[in-house]
Amino acid sequence: MKQILKQLETMRETARQGGGARRIEAQHAKGKLTARERVDLLLDEGSFEEFDMFVEHRATDFGMAEQKVPGDGVVTGWGTINGRTVFVFSKDFTVFGGSLSSAHAQKILKVQRQALKMGAPIIGLFDAGGARIQEGVDSLAGYADIFLENTLASGVIPQIAVIMGPCAGGDVYSPAIMDFIFMVKDTSYMYVTGPDVVKTVTHEDVTHEDLGGYRVHAMKSGVADGAFENDLEAMTQVRRLVDFLPTSNRERPPVRVSFDEAEREEPSLDTLVPANPNKPYDMKELILKVVDEADFFEISPDFAKNIICGFARMDGQPVGIVANQPQVLAGVLDIDASRKAARFVRFCDAFEIPLVTFVDVPGFMPGTRQEQGGLIRHGAKLLFAYAEATVPKITIITRKAYGGAYDVMSSKHIRGDLNYAWPTAEIAVMGSKGAVEIIFRNQTPEELVAREAEYKERFANPFVAAARGYIDDVIMPHGTRRRIVRGLRSLKGKTLSNPWKKHDNIPL
Ligand code: HXC
Numbered sequence: 001m002k003q004i005l006k007q008l009e010t011m012r013e014t015a016r017q018g019g020g021a022r023r024i025e026a027q028h029a030k031g032k033l034t035a036r037e038r039v040d041l042l043l044d045e046g047s048f049e050e051f052d053m054f055v056e057h058r059a060t061d062f063g064m065a066e067q068k069v070p071g072d073g074v075v076t077g078w079g080t081i082n083g084r085t086v087f088v089f090s091k092d093f094t095v096f097g098g099s100l101s102s103a104h105a106q107k108i109l110k111v112q113r114q115a116l117k118m119g120a121p122i123i124g125l126f127d128a129g130g131a132r133i134q135e136g137v138d139s140l141a142g143y144a145d146i147f148l149e150n151t152l153a154s155g156v157i158p159q160i161a162v163i164m165g166p167c168a169g170g171d172v173y174s175p176a177i178m179d180f181i182f183m184v185k186d187t188s189y190m191y192v193t194g195p196d197v198v199k200t201v202t203h204e205d206v207t208h209e210d211l212g213g214y215r216v217h218a219m220k221s222g223v224a225d226g227a228f229e230n231d232l233e234a235m236t237q238v239r240r241l242v243d244f245l246p247t248s249n250r251e252r253p254p255v256r257v258s259f260d261e262a263e264r265e266e267p268s269l270d271t272l273v274p275a276n277p278n279k280p281y282d283m284k285e286l287i288l289k290v291v292d293e294a295d296f297f298e299i300s301p302d303f304a305k306n307i308i309c310g311f312a313r314m315d316g317q318p319v320g321i322v323a324n325q326p327q328v329l330a331g332v333l334d335i336d337a338s339r340k341a342a343r344f345v346r347f348c349d350a351f352e353i354p355l356v357t358f359v360d361v362p363g364f365m366p367g368t369r370q371e372q373g374g375l376i377r378h379g380a381k382l383l384f385a386y387a388e389a390t391v392p393k394i395t396i397i398t399r400k401a402y403g404g405a406y407d408v409m410s411s412k413h414i415r416g417d418l419n420y421a422w423p424t425a426e427i428a429v430m431g432s433k434g435a436v437e438i439i440f441r442n443q444t445p446e447e448l449v450a451r452e453a454e455y456k457e458r459f460a461n462p463f464v465a466a467a468r469g470y471i472d473d474v475i476m477p478h479g480t481r482r483r484i485v486r487g488l489r490s491l492k493g494k495t496l497s498n499p500w501k502k503h504d505n506i507p508l
Contacts, residue, residue, distance in 0.1 A: 076108060140170075287308065303340060338379045397421040423476075
């Protein structure tokens with residue numbers, strides 16, 4: 001018996017060594033942790049239960065029969081994050097560059113299916129070069145199986161991908177179907193094909209960074225939802241995110257005891273909005289002052305900064321915050337902002353996380369670039385996402401709510417449950433100056449000044465909308481937190497459903 005136990009321990013130790021000491025050293029030299037070190041940081045101490053440590057690939061071509069590593073380049077299993085179960089797979093770059101063999105795929109599929117069955121989130125840590133080239137079509141088949149499981153799990157369990165090394169091919173398409181993608185600055189890259197293939201096909205010389213670094217995906221393409229300084233920060237922040245999320249669409253989001261007074265007033269908000277409507281202010285200041293303990297997990301903070309999305313708690317209850325940011329492009333809705341917020345709203349709706357929307361929006365971005373880029377369809381994504389959402393929706397208009405953007409930003413007309421405005425709100429088809437220049441285009445500049453004042457007096461306030469019931473109340477800025485908390489309490493029992501359909505046809 002003792003002999004068998006010793007043998008087991010030796011086998012385990014061999015598996016733990018992955019691609020061997022030399023490759024582990026190389027991994028560390030690049031500033032990256034190993035697959036197992038990452039899992040240890042992600043999960044509660046001692047909670048990891050590993051599956052399939054002894055699985056090996058079955059390929060024989062290209063001398064592969066002689067190159068077998070137990071575990072075959074991916075560490076899989078489950079554990080807990082602050083006591084709640086999550087499933088995890090962590091690609092081991094030290095074994096064939098983390099590439100995917102048929103056996104490797106089977107290991108991932110096992111945890112994907114288990115997570116779906118159990119109703120627990122799945123977290124994938126990616127550091128891998130795509131299909132195992134030596135395995136050919138078996139590897140492609142493995143990816144397709146994984147993509148299918150990703151798709152079936154979408155909207156049922158949260159799926160989080162962290163890109164922690166150079167990732168290509170299937171190792172970017174699986175994350176792309178998941179809910180959130182995070183990257184690690186300067187050590188992670190995402191591309192469908194790497195720089196070498198780019199050079200062969202297009203004769204273009206490009207660096208890993210310029211092709212798929214965090215500056216590309218977390219700032220320009222919007223493919224990634226954020227980037228962290230290093231592996232340690234990435235794992236810590238994913239733990240923080242998981243704390244806001246329900247384990248599946250069968251569970252409610254986790255409510256925590258809040259040490260922040262539910263009825264807390266914030267007098268400084270009464271002077272947040274400048275007297276000059278063209279002067280910006282920081283919408284993040286409002287968010288941080290209103291939510292529990294100023295704790296806000298922002299999604300895509302460096303992409304489409306004209307809209308802010310993220311998770312927070314109000315009275316202990318997780319909420320999704322969407323807010324126009326007047327500090328960037330005056331908070332206008334453009335293609336990127338619409339795409340970013342639509343995806344966030346849909347995630348919250350799928351997982352029953354109430355939406356709190358702060359509105360200060362001058363409209364949709366005009367111009368040929370936006371129109372040629374399909375602003376109509378992309379803007380409609382956000383409209384559609386808000387309109388179909390059945391979760392509790394609370395909206396606060398702080399200043400501008402102009403034109404179509406007023407309708408889009410969780411207005412009463414698309415089933416906003418509680419729609420409030422600050423006294424500084426201006427709800428109109430457009431700004432006063434633009435409006436009078438169109439309807440009184442033949443008048444003199446002096447006459448236009450008078451007309452503008454008249455238009456402003458008539459429409460640039462919240463009371464016309466309030467008189468029609470489109471706004472439920474005009475509230476004091478300092479009482480915003482109190483009104484939202486009370487609103488959320490009153491909406492706890494909300495039931496609302498959409499007509500039966502196979503699925504909708506969101507303007508993709
Ligand atoms: C087998 C691979 C591999 C792969 C890397 N390795 N990628 N082995 N299949 N796909 C191995 C290397 O041989 C090497 O082995 C070790 O991993 C480390 O690789 P390096 O190239 O030395 O590392 P680095 O310089 O950091 O470059 C990493 C990389 C590069 C950018 C990922 O290896 C690369 O470009 N790989 C190929 C990427 C690719 O085109 N994959 C196919 C995508 S198509 P040793 O023994 O030296 O340690 C795909 C199909 C699915 O995925 C698509 C579905 C939509």
